[in-house]
Amino acid sequence: MSAARALYPPSRQRGSSAQPVTLVDLIDRVLAGGVVVHGQITLAAADIDLVDVDLSLLIAATVKVAAR
Amino acid sequence: MTLLVYAVTGRDAVVTGTGLAGQALRSVKVGPLAAVVAAAGCSAPEQSVATLIEYEGAIERLMESGAALPMRFGSVLPDEHAVREMLERRREDLVAGLDRVRGSVELALRAQWTQSSGDLTTSAGDRSGAAYLRGRLEEENRTRRLAHALSPLADFAQATHGPAQLRPRDALQAAYLVDREHVDAFLARVGAIDRVLPDVDLVCTGPWPPYSFTAGAPV
Numbered sequence: 329m330s331a332a333r334a335l336y337p338p339s340r341q342r343g344s345s346a347q348p349v350t351l352v353d354l355i356d357r358v359l360a361g362g363v364v365v366h367g368q369i370t371l372a373a374a375d376i377d378l379v380d381v382d383l384s385l386l387i388a389a390t391v392k393v394a395a396r
Numbered sequence: 397m398t399l400l401v402y403a404v405t406g407r408d409a410v411v412t413g414t415g416l417a418g419q420a421l422r423s424v425k426v427g428p429l430a431a432v433v434a435a436a437g438c439s440a441p442e443q444s445v446a447t448l449i450e451y452e453g454a455i456e457r458l459m460e461s462g463a464a465l466p467m468r469f470g471s472v473l474p475d476e477h478a479v480r481e482m483l484e485r486r487r488e489d490l491v492a493g494l495d496r497v498r499g500s501v502e503l504a505l506r507a508q509w510t511q512s513s514g515d516l517t518t519s520a521g522d523r524s525g526a527a528y529l530r531g532r533l534e535e536e537n538r539t540r541r542l543a544h545a546l547s548p549l550a551d552f553a554q555a556t557h558g559p560a561q562l563r564p565r566d567a568l569q570a571a572y573l574v575d576r577e578h579v580d581a582f583l584a585r586v587g588a589i590d591r592v593l594p595d596v597d598l599v600c601t602g603p604w605p606p607y608s609f610t611a612g613a614p615v
Contacts, residue, residue: 331453332602336586336600360468361466364611365482
Protein backbone atom coordinates (compact mmCIF):
# COMPACT_ATOMS: atom_id res chain seq x y z
CA MET A 329 0.00 0.00 0.00
CA SER A 330 0.98 3.62 -0.36
CA ALA A 331 3.58 4.96 2.04
CA ALA A 332 3.01 8.62 1.21
CA ARG A 333 1.61 10.35 4.28
CA ALA A 334 1.45 13.64 6.10
CA LEU A 335 5.04 14.59 6.95
CA TYR A 336 4.26 17.93 8.56
CA PRO A 337 2.86 18.76 11.02
CA PRO A 338 4.25 15.73 12.87
CA SER A 339 1.14 15.20 14.96
CA ARG A 340 -0.74 14.17 11.79
CA GLN A 341 1.54 11.17 11.31
CA ARG A 342 -0.54 9.11 13.68
CA GLY A 343 -3.31 7.12 12.13
CA SER A 344 -3.64 5.55 8.73
CA SER A 345 -1.87 6.89 5.71
CA ALA A 346 -5.21 7.40 3.97
CA GLN A 347 -6.05 10.60 5.81
CA PRO A 348 -8.11 13.20 3.93
CA VAL A 349 -5.14 15.57 3.63
CA THR A 350 -3.08 12.87 1.97
CA LEU A 351 -5.93 11.70 -0.24
CA VAL A 352 -6.43 15.18 -1.70
CA ASP A 353 -2.76 15.35 -2.61
CA LEU A 354 -2.93 11.80 -4.05
CA ILE A 355 -5.90 12.64 -6.26
CA ASP A 356 -4.31 15.90 -7.46
CA ARG A 357 -1.26 13.91 -8.51
CA VAL A 358 -2.45 10.66 -10.04
CA LEU A 359 -5.28 12.28 -12.01
CA ALA A 360 -3.67 15.56 -13.06
CA GLY A 361 0.07 14.84 -12.96
CA GLY A 362 2.34 12.22 -14.40
CA VAL A 363 3.38 11.33 -17.91
CA VAL A 364 0.52 11.59 -20.39
CA VAL A 365 0.19 9.13 -23.22
CA HIS A 366 -0.74 10.52 -26.61
CA GLY A 367 -3.73 8.55 -27.66
CA GLN A 368 -6.78 7.33 -25.96
CA ILE A 369 -7.31 7.06 -22.26
CA THR A 370 -10.06 4.73 -21.25
CA LEU A 371 -11.63 5.57 -17.94
CA ALA A 372 -14.27 3.90 -15.91
CA ALA A 373 -15.99 4.95 -12.74
CA ALA A 374 -18.23 3.03 -10.44
CA ASP A 375 -21.47 4.46 -11.73
CA ILE A 376 -20.92 5.13 -15.42
CA ASP A 377 -20.22 3.06 -18.51
CA LEU A 378 -16.79 2.78 -20.05
CA VAL A 379 -15.86 6.11 -21.61
CA ASP A 380 -13.23 6.64 -24.29
CA VAL A 381 -11.75 10.11 -23.94
CA ASP A 382 -9.57 11.68 -26.58
CA LEU A 383 -6.57 13.34 -24.97
CA SER A 384 -7.12 16.49 -26.97
CA LEU A 385 -9.94 17.19 -24.53
CA LEU A 386 -9.13 18.49 -21.07
CA ILE A 387 -9.72 15.97 -18.36
CA ALA A 388 -10.83 17.51 -15.09
CA ALA A 389 -9.06 16.19 -12.05
CA THR A 390 -12.05 14.81 -10.23
CA VAL A 391 -12.59 11.44 -8.65
CA LYS A 392 -15.85 10.80 -10.48
CA VAL A 393 -15.72 11.22 -14.25
CA ALA A 394 -18.90 12.72 -15.64
CA ALA A 395 -20.36 10.89 -18.62
CA ARG A 396 -20.08 12.83 -21.86
CA MET B 397 -4.35 -7.21 -24.98
CA THR B 398 -4.76 -3.74 -23.53
CA LEU B 399 -2.11 -2.68 -21.08
CA LEU B 400 -2.23 -0.25 -18.18
CA VAL B 401 1.04 1.66 -18.00
CA TYR B 402 2.15 2.52 -14.48
CA ALA B 403 5.49 4.24 -14.91
CA VAL B 404 8.57 4.70 -17.06
CA THR B 405 11.83 3.56 -15.51
CA GLY B 406 15.37 2.73 -16.55
CA ARG B 407 15.72 -0.70 -18.14
CA ASP B 408 17.37 -2.14 -15.03
CA ALA B 409 14.53 -1.33 -12.65
CA VAL B 410 13.37 -4.22 -10.50
CA VAL B 411 9.77 -5.02 -11.33
CA THR B 412 8.00 -7.50 -9.10
CA GLY B 413 4.61 -8.11 -7.69
CA THR B 414 1.23 -7.14 -8.96
CA GLY B 415 -0.69 -4.05 -9.82
CA LEU B 416 -4.43 -3.49 -9.86
CA ALA B 417 -6.72 -6.51 -9.76
CA GLY B 418 -3.81 -8.81 -9.03
CA GLN B 419 -2.37 -8.42 -12.53
CA ALA B 420 1.37 -9.15 -12.70
CA LEU B 421 3.63 -6.17 -13.37
CA ARG B 422 6.26 -6.53 -16.07
CA SER B 423 8.67 -4.37 -18.06
CA VAL B 424 8.58 -3.54 -21.75
CA LYS B 425 12.11 -2.44 -22.59
CA VAL B 426 13.31 -0.19 -25.38
CA GLY B 427 16.89 1.05 -25.30
CA PRO B 428 17.68 2.60 -21.92
CA LEU B 429 14.01 2.78 -20.95
CA ALA B 430 11.34 0.46 -19.64
CA ALA B 431 7.62 0.90 -19.31
CA VAL B 432 6.08 -0.93 -16.38
CA VAL B 433 2.77 -2.40 -17.46
CA ALA B 434 0.13 -4.91 -16.46
CA ALA B 435 -2.81 -6.36 -18.29
CA ALA B 436 -5.68 -3.91 -18.12
CA GLY B 437 -8.25 -6.63 -18.28
CA CYS B 438 -11.53 -6.37 -20.11
CA SER B 439 -12.33 -2.93 -18.65
CA ALA B 440 -10.25 0.06 -17.66
CA PRO B 441 -9.40 0.69 -14.02
CA GLU B 442 -12.20 1.92 -11.84
CA GLN B 443 -11.49 5.36 -10.48
CA SER B 444 -12.17 4.61 -6.83
CA VAL B 445 -10.01 5.93 -4.02
CA ALA B 446 -8.92 2.41 -3.12
CA THR B 447 -7.80 1.85 -6.70
CA LEU B 448 -5.84 5.09 -6.76
CA ILE B 449 -4.09 4.16 -3.51
CA GLU B 450 -3.21 0.74 -4.90
CA TYR B 451 -1.90 2.30 -8.13
CA GLU B 452 0.21 4.75 -6.14
CA GLY B 453 1.58 1.93 -4.00
CA ALA B 454 2.78 0.02 -7.06
CA ILE B 455 4.68 3.07 -8.32
CA GLU B 456 6.24 3.72 -4.92
CA ARG B 457 7.58 0.15 -4.91
CA LEU B 458 9.20 0.79 -8.29
CA MET B 459 10.90 3.87 -6.90
CA GLU B 460 12.66 1.73 -4.30
CA SER B 461 15.03 0.40 -6.95
CA GLY B 462 15.59 3.53 -8.98
CA ALA B 463 14.16 6.53 -10.75
CA ALA B 464 10.58 6.26 -12.01
CA LEU B 465 8.34 8.64 -13.90
CA PRO B 466 4.75 7.93 -12.88
CA MET B 467 2.11 7.74 -15.59
CA ARG B 468 -1.11 9.65 -15.17
CA PHE B 469 -3.72 7.21 -13.83
CA GLY B 470 -5.66 5.44 -16.53
CA SER B 471 -2.95 5.39 -19.19
CA VAL B 472 -4.09 2.45 -21.25
CA LEU B 473 -2.45 1.40 -24.51
CA PRO B 474 -3.82 -1.21 -26.89
CA ASP B 475 -0.82 -3.55 -26.88
CA GLU B 476 2.91 -3.98 -26.33
CA HIS B 477 3.69 -2.57 -29.77
CA ALA B 478 2.03 0.71 -28.79
CA VAL B 479 4.07 0.79 -25.58
CA ARG B 480 7.32 0.30 -27.52
CA GLU B 481 6.31 2.96 -29.97
CA MET B 482 5.69 5.43 -27.15
CA LEU B 483 9.10 4.73 -25.57
CA GLU B 484 10.85 5.13 -28.90
CA ARG B 485 9.01 8.29 -29.89
CA ARG B 486 9.59 9.97 -26.54
CA ARG B 487 12.98 8.48 -25.69
CA GLU B 488 14.81 11.81 -25.31
CA ASP B 489 12.19 13.42 -23.07
CA LEU B 490 11.79 10.34 -20.91
CA VAL B 491 15.55 9.83 -20.45
CA ALA B 492 15.88 13.50 -19.49
CA GLY B 493 12.94 13.12 -17.13
CA LEU B 494 14.50 10.14 -15.36
CA ASP B 495 17.78 12.03 -15.00
CA ARG B 496 15.89 14.97 -13.56
CA VAL B 497 14.10 13.00 -10.84
CA ARG B 498 16.73 10.40 -9.98
CA GLY B 499 17.42 10.30 -6.24
CA SER B 500 14.60 12.73 -5.47
CA VAL B 501 11.02 12.59 -4.23
CA GLU B 502 8.10 14.96 -4.56
CA LEU B 503 6.85 16.77 -1.48
CA ALA B 504 3.45 18.46 -1.56
CA LEU B 505 2.87 21.61 0.43
CA ARG B 506 -0.47 23.20 1.17
CA ALA B 507 -0.97 26.47 3.03
CA GLN B 508 -4.38 27.21 4.50
CA TRP B 509 -5.57 30.33 6.26
CA THR B 510 -6.39 29.59 9.87
CA GLN B 511 -10.06 29.81 10.79
CA SER B 512 -9.63 33.16 12.48
CA SER B 513 -8.12 34.83 9.42
CA GLY B 514 -10.74 33.58 6.97
CA ASP B 515 -12.17 35.42 4.01
CA LEU B 516 -11.17 39.06 3.90
CA THR B 517 -13.75 40.05 1.30
CA THR B 518 -16.70 39.80 3.67
CA SER B 519 -16.53 42.01 6.71
CA ALA B 520 -19.27 42.01 9.29
CA GLY B 521 -20.32 45.61 9.09
CA ASP B 522 -19.52 47.09 5.72
CA ARG B 523 -21.09 45.33 2.74
CA SER B 524 -20.31 48.02 0.21
CA GLY B 525 -18.54 47.42 -3.07
CA ALA B 526 -15.63 49.47 -1.84
CA ALA B 527 -15.26 47.24 1.19
CA TYR B 528 -15.35 44.18 -1.04
CA LEU B 529 -12.60 45.56 -3.25
CA ARG B 530 -10.51 46.50 -0.24
CA GLY B 531 -10.95 42.95 0.99
CA ARG B 532 -9.84 41.55 -2.37
CA LEU B 533 -6.77 43.76 -2.36
CA GLU B 534 -5.90 42.67 1.17
CA GLU B 535 -6.31 39.05 0.13
CA GLU B 536 -3.99 39.45 -2.82
CA ASN B 537 -1.44 41.24 -0.69
CA ARG B 538 -1.38 38.59 1.99
CA THR B 539 -1.21 35.81 -0.62
CA ARG B 540 1.78 37.53 -2.14
CA ARG B 541 3.40 37.87 1.29
CA LEU B 542 2.75 34.18 1.91
CA ALA B 543 4.33 33.17 -1.39
CA HIS B 544 7.35 35.25 -0.44
CA ALA B 545 7.52 33.59 2.98
CA LEU B 546 7.55 30.17 1.28
CA SER B 547 10.21 31.09 -1.25
CA PRO B 548 13.19 29.84 0.85
CA LEU B 549 11.87 26.30 0.43
CA ALA B 550 12.92 26.39 -3.22
CA ASP B 551 16.55 26.45 -2.01
CA PHE B 552 16.11 22.91 -0.72
CA ALA B 553 14.60 21.59 -3.95
CA GLN B 554 15.87 20.53 -7.37
CA ALA B 555 12.73 22.03 -8.84
CA THR B 556 9.57 23.76 -7.70
CA HIS B 557 6.04 23.67 -9.09
CA GLY B 558 4.07 26.71 -7.96
CA PRO B 559 3.16 28.10 -5.49
CA ALA B 560 -0.26 28.75 -6.88
CA GLN B 561 -3.79 28.80 -5.56
CA LEU B 562 -5.51 25.72 -6.94
CA ARG B 563 -8.33 25.01 -4.51
CA PRO B 564 -10.62 27.77 -3.21
CA ARG B 565 -10.11 26.98 0.46
CA ASP B 566 -6.32 26.74 0.17
CA ALA B 567 -4.21 29.87 0.30
CA LEU B 568 -1.46 28.32 -1.82
CA GLN B 569 -0.20 24.94 -3.02
CA ALA B 570 3.24 23.96 -4.23
CA ALA B 571 5.19 20.84 -5.11
CA TYR B 572 8.90 20.42 -4.58
CA LEU B 573 11.31 17.92 -6.12
CA VAL B 574 13.67 17.25 -3.23
CA ASP B 575 16.76 15.07 -3.08
CA ARG B 576 16.09 12.28 -0.60
CA GLU B 577 19.02 13.44 1.51
CA HIS B 578 17.54 16.92 1.87
CA VAL B 579 14.00 15.92 2.89
CA ASP B 580 14.63 16.33 6.63
CA ALA B 581 16.17 19.77 6.15
CA PHE B 582 13.23 20.74 3.94
CA LEU B 583 10.71 19.66 6.57
CA ALA B 584 12.61 21.49 9.27
CA ARG B 585 12.38 24.66 7.17
CA VAL B 586 8.64 24.11 6.65
CA GLY B 587 8.29 23.96 10.42
CA ALA B 588 10.33 27.12 10.89
CA ILE B 589 8.21 29.03 8.37
CA ASP B 590 5.00 27.69 9.87
CA ARG B 591 6.01 29.00 13.28
CA VAL B 592 6.40 32.59 12.05
CA LEU B 593 3.10 32.61 10.16
CA PRO B 594 0.37 32.69 12.82
CA ASP B 595 -2.45 33.15 10.28
CA VAL B 596 -1.42 30.15 8.16
CA ASP B 597 -1.37 26.38 8.66
CA LEU B 598 1.16 24.51 6.56
CA VAL B 599 0.69 20.85 5.66
CA CYS B 600 3.29 18.78 3.85
CA THR B 601 2.64 15.29 2.48
CA GLY B 602 4.89 12.79 0.76
CA PRO B 603 7.16 11.31 -0.28
CA TRP B 604 5.38 11.09 -3.62
CA PRO B 605 6.60 9.84 -6.96
CA PRO B 606 7.46 12.91 -9.08
CA TYR B 607 4.03 13.41 -10.73
CA SER B 608 4.52 17.16 -10.99
CA PHE B 609 7.95 16.97 -12.57
CA THR B 610 7.56 14.56 -15.47
CA ALA B 611 7.31 17.11 -18.27
CA GLY B 612 10.35 19.18 -19.11
CA ALA B 613 11.18 22.32 -17.18
CA PRO B 614 8.72 22.79 -14.33
CA VAL B 615 6.48 25.85 -14.17
